[in-house]
Amino acid sequence: MGIGIIIRDEEGEALVAECDIKNNVVNAAVAESLALRKATDLCSDLNIQKAIFEGDAKEVVEAVLSEEEVVLDFSSIIDDVKFHFRNRTHWFIQFASRKKSTVAHTLAKKALEIGKQLVWIEEVPKFIVGCLLDDTSCNT
Known part of the structure; x- marks a missing residue:
C-alpha cells in the first residue's frame, strides 16, 4: 500500500509532504489506519500542537472518535492513534471526501511507483503542486 501525508498550516500552505509504502496490506481500513498512525507519529515528532486530521x-x-473500545482488524493501530489524541487536546479528526484529499492520494500513488519513503520539508515536490492548488480551493 502507498501512504501519502500532507501537513499544511492554517492558511493551507504545505509544510511537509511524505510518501511511504507498507507491504502485505490488503484491507483498505487497515491501510487507512496505518496512514493515520503515521501522520499522528509525524505530527507528534514535529511537536505540532494544533492539528486537524x-x-x-x-x-x-x-473508530478513533468512539469512546468505546473497538474490536476490529486494526484495533491496535486505532489504540496507538487514540493515545496520541489523548495527550493533545487541540488535535481533531474528521471525515473528508476523497475529492478533498487528492494530494494525499497522489503521494500514495507515487510511493508505490518509487518503492521507498520520501519526505519533503517546506518545499513540495513538483508532481503535487497542481493537486495542492485544487485541494486548497476545494477546502475554502
Missing part, C-alpha cells in the same frame, strides 16, 4: 475512511474516523 482528515481521512476518507469513515470506519477509521469513527
